[in-house]
Each structure stands twice: as C-alpha cells, then as structure tokens.
Amino acid sequence: MGLYKLKTMDENIETGVLEKVKTDSIDYEKDFENWLENSPSVLLDDDAESTVFWIGRQVSATVGETDKYPDLIGIDASGDLVIVELKKGKTPREVVAQILEYAAWGAALKYGDLNKISQDYYRTDNSMANKSLIELYHEVFLPDNDEEVKIDFNKNQKLYIVAEQVSAIVKQVAVYLREKYGVNVYCMEYEVLKTQQEEYFISTEKIVGYDDITSSISKNKISGTSAIRWNEPIKIKTVISDAVNKITNGKETAVFTPAEVYSELIKQYPDINQSTVRCQVIQDCVNHTSRKHYPSGQRDLYFRSEKGRYRLYNAEKDGKWDWQGRRIE
Template identity: 45%
Template sequence: MALYRLNYEKDDLSDGVLEKADRQDVDYERDFENWLENSPHILLDNEEDLNIIWIGRQVTAVYEDRYKYPDLIGIDAEGNVVIVELKKGKAPREVIAQILEYAAWAEQLTYEQLNIITMKYFERKNEYLGMELSEIHQKIFYPDVDESISITFNNRLRLFIVAEEISNTIKDIIYYLNKFGIDITFLKYDVFSNESGEYYISTEIEEAKTSMVKSKKNSSSNSVRWNGDEPIKTVVKNAVDTILSKSSDGQFTMKEVIDSIIIKYPDFNKSSIRCQLYSDCVNHNSRKYYKSGQMDYYFQIQGTTYRLYEKNKDGNWNSEGQQIN
C-alpha cells in the first residue's frame, strides 16, 4: 500500500504534487500500543460505534493456572467487554488461540471483578480517581442523564486482533468463528512518514461475514444494531433538521432527536445517537471522548437542550469542547 501527502499552494489545489510517505518500523510496545490507548476510536470502523473506554492495560489474567496479559481491555457504550491483542509485523496463527483464551477468561468476569480492574487502571488518572466503573461509564456515555442508567456489563465480548499483516488462514478462521457468534475483528495498520518528518497511520478493518453478532446472554438485548446505508451522523443531522423545521425557537432536545429516529428505525441504538450529538456539539464537556470524525454542528444551551452552532455568534471551539481564540 502506498500513501501520499498532497503538497499545494493554490487554493484550488491545481498545483498539487503528491509526496510519497515511506513505511516505518515502530517499537510496538513503546509506540503503537500507546497510540491505541490514546485513540480507541480507530478500532471502530462502523460509525454507529463511537467510542470505547479502556479499563485495563496488561492486566493479569489467570487461565488454567497460567498467567496471561491482554494488551488492552475496554468497555463500550452498552457495557460490552472489549479485548485487544496487538502484534508487531504479521500476526502468527497462535494469536487465535491466545485471543480465545482471553475471551474464556473475560466471559466469566463479574461486575465486581471488572470494577476492581477499572479502579486500579484509573488510579493514575485523577479525573476518575476513586470512581467506580458504573460511574465512569455514565459520565462518559450518558453525561446528560440525571437518573442512574441500568447497564448490564459484560453482556457480550468484542475481540480485536491488531497487526501489520494477517494471513488468509487467520482471516478464514475469524470468518468461521463469526458465524457462531464469536465477535472477532482484525485491524491492519501501517505507519508512514514523509521527508518533513510527519507521521501517518493507515488502518483497515477486516469486515466480519455476519451482519450481527448475537448477545451471549440475551439475544433480544439492545445490542441489536441498525444496518442502514446512511451514516449515523447524517441520520442524526436529518432528524435535527426535521425537528427545527417545526420549531419556533430554534431549539431541540436530546429526547426529541432520539424519539424521531426510533420512530423511523425502531432498532436504532439510542446510546449511539447520544454519542453522535456529543461528538458534533462544539461546547459539550463530553466531546473530548468522541474525536473520530467530529463536525461542528450543534451548540448546547443547557442540559439536554441544543441549537445549531453559529460560528460568528459562538466563537471557535476545539475537539476537547473548549473555546479557543
């Protein structure tokens, strides 16, 4: 795969020249694992999935009296456990057995055990120091909901293998396991740099053959996903525009957007709608958790009430939800 940077001076790009970026070797443990920990959204190729919160790194997992150390453990918006195994270079065939051993261990984790892992991980993050998993989860995924959200943690597992290359044999095994409801995804990555010393990361998701992985405990749970052709960002924006076309004050609420979309798409994931609003709301405190594909669409007035963002009126805001000069 070749990656190029477009160098240009004219606004219409007509004088553009393609500058090739060269592949670079990285110290996997020192570099890429850190980058992934800082950027969990790169695992989520489906725009309906907007974020993962990590709760552990190199956690000690005991399986059949042997010690295992999953690279990263996380939780998604629905409380599902996410496990990531990273490999430098080409993923060996043994990685399948390794990730399944992690799954066998993680499948049995209770909320109390997940909470212990989480609180230990966040000992070094002052923002969540002393907070339990359920509190952190609600703060990130449901910050505007006053009442306590009931989440069934570890309802199913989501497994990721990340490497620079994967064999067709491993692909076939992953596809086969997907058919039986084992949710394994492969993420291929490459690191490039150009003559200016700028770095570029290319990622590619190997899609599962099955359209949906069933819950291991409740096949009718809210983990059923919408599989429409429109990106979730577009679905939410269209719903907002429809609501505002009938509004006299130019305002809309989170509930109105959710209700509007659910009427049209009954199986749509409600938490994904909330996360998309946080991502595209310039001044929302939770925007910093959703940095993948942000757009400056909305402005939070108060609580769950919003309006459209007006740059001349509202000023400039960054990806952290902070106002800048």
C-alpha cells in the same frame, strides 16, 4: 497499491504534485497501542459513531497457572467486555489461542473485578479517579440521562486481534469461530505511513467480523431499539445534523433534544439506533464534557444550554472550546 499525498504550494489544487507516502520500517507497535488507547473508536465499524472506554492496559490476567497481559481491555455501549491484542508484523497462529485464553479469563470477571481494574487504571486521572465503573459508563454513554438504567456488564466478550498483517490461517480460524460457535472475534490490520515532511498516516482495514454486522440484530439494552449496521449511502452524522437543522429551522435560539432528533429520523430511517444519535450529538457539542470520549471526527455544531437540551453553536457568542469540551480562554 500506492498512496500519495497531494502537495500544494499556493493552495491551488490544480498545481499540486503527488508525494509518495512510504511505509516506515520503524517498530510502531507500542506507538499504535498508544494511539488506539487515545482513539478507541478506530476499532469499531466506520459508521458506528460510538466508542469504547478503556478500563485497563497490560492488566495481569491469570490463565491456568500463568500470568498473561492483554494489551487493552474496555467496555462498549452494550456493557460488553472488549479485549484487544496487538501484534507487530504478521500474526502468529498462536494469537488465536492467546485471545481465547484472555476471553476465558475475562468471562469470569464480576462487576467488582471490573470496577477494581477500572479504578486502578484511572487512579492518576484527576477527572476520572475514584469513579465507579457504572459512573464511568454513564459519563461516556448516558451523560444526560437521570433515569436509573440497569447495565448487564460483561454479558459478552468481544475479542480484537490487531496486527500489521493478519495471516490467512488466523483469518480462517477467526471466521470459523464466529460462524460455528458465535465467538465475537474481530481482526483488523493497520499500516503506519510517513511522508518526507514527517507527517504520519495510519491505514486500517477491517478483515474479519465487520462485514457481517448487517445480519446480526440484537436488542440494545439502552435504547430498546434494534442495533443494525448503518447501510445508507449518506453518512449517519450527516443525516443527524440535517435532522437538527430541520428541527431548529437553522435558528440559533431554537432548542432541541436527542430524543426529538431520533423521533424525526425514524420516520425515514426506522433502523437508526437511538444511542448512536445521542452519541453523535455529544461528539459535536462543543461544551459537553463527555465529548472527550469521542475524539475522532468531531464537528463544532452544537452548544448544551442545559442538561439534555441543545442549540446550534455560535462561535462569537459561545466562545471557543477544545476537543474535550473545555473553554479556551
């Protein structure tokens, strides 16, 4: 399958020409690791509208009598431990044993262990340094919640094998582990492409573990609602913004809360996740300091008037803001 970029000279698509996008032969494994570190939502399902916050990179993991170094480890919205192993080229069969060794190590980590790893990871980040793991969790997933929420950290481990090509045997074993033993293992392929103008495109394909999310229903610890994959023909971010417009009637002075948006949406979409609604509002809120944790697909739609309360964004009135929720002077 060929991939082309439409190149236009005068912004008229009718006169555009197709430029071939070619796979570059340079080793991008470390580059992709950096990109994934900056854009963790790439790991998740396309319509999940959630994220992972990393707590470690190349952390020393003692397995038996040897030290190993998983590429990335993080925490997701359920408090589960996310472990990622990246491979250049085609996955060797040994990667399955490797990721399971990481899982055995990770499963033994207590809150104090995870907290120490996290503080080491963020020690040079002025905005995140010295914050506990639970504080970071609240900042990412529950920034507007004043209530005490009990999070059961590391109840499960979610294992991601990411490579340019997932071999047939690795795919087969991963499917077996999921279906026979309930191991949360996922496989994703990526490809780096570059145009003649030095523009980069990253293609990803979810290979194992994503298409059966629909049948996996679990109780969400945060919202108490069923966490089911979004399976509607319309994008979830679109139904959320449509609900906001309905609640506010398009008036910039009208104030709304994520809870009100959720209450409006469950009338038509009873399986929608309350956490997803909250995260999407944060992502699209220009002045929310936690939007930096949701960098992919941001839209400048809302303005936080006070904690937990929002209104429609007016660029002339509210000024310009960057993707991290910082005002642009």
